[in-house]
Amino acid sequence: MARPRQHAPEALHAQVMAACDAWLRENPVHTLSLRSLARDVGCAPSTLLKLYGSFSNLLQYVNIETLDRMGAAVSWLEDAEPTPQLKALAMAYWQFAQHEPHRWQMLFEYPLADEGELDERQTHIIDALFLRVESALKAYQPALDDVAAKRMARTLWGSVHGLVQLGLNDRLGYWQGQPMEAGDLLDQLLTMTLNGLRYLPDPS
Amino acid sequence: MARPRQHAPEALHAQVMAACDAWLRENPVHTLSLRSLARDVGCAPSTLLKLYGSFSNLLQYVNIETLDRMGAAVSWLEDAEPTPQLKALAMAYWQFAQHEPHRWQMLFEYPLADEGELDERQTHIIDALFLRVESALKAYQPALDDVAAKRMARTLWGSVHGLVQLGLNDRLGYWQGQPMEAGDLLDQLLTMTLNGLRYLPDPS
DNA sequence: GGCGTGCTGTCGCGGTCGAGCCATAAAATC
DNA sequence: GATTTTATGGCTCGACCGCGACAGCACGCC
Known part of the structure; x- marks a missing residue:
């Protein structure tokens, strides 16, 4: 797989924001989950945790x-x-x-x-x-x-x-x-x- | 163990309310957990779920x-x-x-x-x-x-x-x-x- | 026997920890 | 000075914990 390691963090951030935006158009907050977000952007849940510190921060x-x-x-x-x-x-x-x-x-x-x-x-x-x-x-x-x-x-x-x-x-x-x-x-x-x-x- | 099976549900309810009250005097809501509540009143978590339908209902x-x-x-x-x-x-x-x-x-x-x-x-x-x-x-x-x-x-x-x-x-x-x-x-x-x-x- | 009550086991969740990896910086060799 | 080797540091992951929730089993009362 051409899995690009060493992402540019800003690119990942933009992907995450876009995924959240898409989700929040239709669904309420409490249905947003770190893991589903990670699946959407194609990374491990803990990656997002490291990037943002916590789900709340995200x-x-x-x-x-x-x-x-x-x-x-x-x-x-x-x-x-x-x-x-x-x-x-x-x-x-x-x-x-x-x-x-x-x-x-x-x-x-x-x-x-x-x-x-x-x-x-x-x-x-x-x-x-x-x-x-x-x-x-x-x-x-x-x-x-x-x-x-x-x-x-x-x-x-x-x-x-x-x-x-x-x-x-x-x-x-x-x-x-x-x-x-x-x-x-x-x-x-x-x-x-x-x-x-x-x-x-x-x-x- | 003299674990009393077949609780009176109202008694359990009263215990749960009292435990919540005690907890909420000092701590915010999001620190309240079903499992810790169950420990406080001495029953399994699922027991409370059965009683109330969901944690939110409780x-x-x-x-x-x-x-x-x-x-x-x-x-x-x-x-x-x-x-x-x-x-x-x-x-x-x-x-x-x-x-x-x-x-x-x-x-x-x-x-x-x-x-x-x-x-x-x-x-x-x-x-x-x-x-x-x-x-x-x-x-x-x-x-x-x-x-x-x-x-x-x-x-x-x-x-x-x-x-x-x-x-x-x-x-x-x-x-x-x-x-x-x-x-x-x-x-x-x-x-x-x-x-x-x-x-x-x-x-x- | 039927029914209700409570428990164990399991799932996905958020969050933590340590290991692995790779790009670059630094050092060493020629 | 150029090239190779090593060290560093950030990014990513997998394993694990406690959580809420659900399904299925075991027991006790009528």
Whole structure:
């Protein structure tokens, strides 16, 4: 067999990422296994372990890719009006979660890496997301100072996040047989928040 | 060996719940193993599998106990004023999550049971929680009709839930080295929501 | 005898460890 | 300086452990 020993590690990494991507299009995270992945890319399971340190770490790289995609899915609505921008941001978040549910769930419902570096990269990308929310908030209500905007962004985005998660898991309850639409609730949240922000900016 | 065959199943169940409880006081969910549990209660692993159907199902029973505790932690603040009642509810939620972080995370971040019945019991208990929020909302703003209150309760509690989760995982970011306090953000969310509700009830 | 209850044995899983291999760096020889 | 020999280090693998899960066997109660 022309089994190429001494792979270039990056090539293997790319293969692994591609295999994960293909799998996650159809199947949830917990069905992903190190061994099946190794079979897909044609190497021994322990090879991947050596490469990534642990299976969780491997998954964290997938998460980083997910975060990049999320950033991309959100970046094209760069320069809209402030008010719809926040709603559009929330809707883009929700649609991304709906469009790639397995990757989204993996991002937030899976044990974190044991390496600190990866966690930092994640945190950094997430901070960038928050920054967009902050700037949109300040554009909408210029009276907000930095710290208030930062807090408000966290509050708002934490809320959006909660609704998206409960919506993905169909945990928002039902009304007359119909599941509560996360999109509607998100719109309500944003409307309410923006109204409250317009007329009663909390001075704290 | 005086190994008592033919256990009473309920006794075994109680032992298992107690063992899980003891374990979860100190250790996170993913360190819980069927085999170690079986060792603790003195039976073979497969015995627990037969009893519960799957390990996930066993964990779902723990989740139900958690939900009961959460209901209890919330029930004693039955008859306060409407406004602080909602804040107190959110704070009780947050404090419960802080006080039993492993149980809380297990409740929301773990794969669900494969039996429908358990999921229904969970959904039922959660609905009861929502109902408290709804009634508090209607007490605060009597102009809300049923469906509006139901939606608002979902929106609000989904938001609270998101903040609590991000707060538990320290994912709310930092400000001048200090982590964002979920309690503060929750207070901000409630204040903002209640203000918006007081002056601008969305008629949808 | 029938039935339910509990156990043993086995599978694939994630993870660890030590051995083997090969490409290149370093050293030795001419 | 060029060529051969040796040493080093990273990549890969196979064997093994404890895990959750399943199938099949053994026993005790009615």
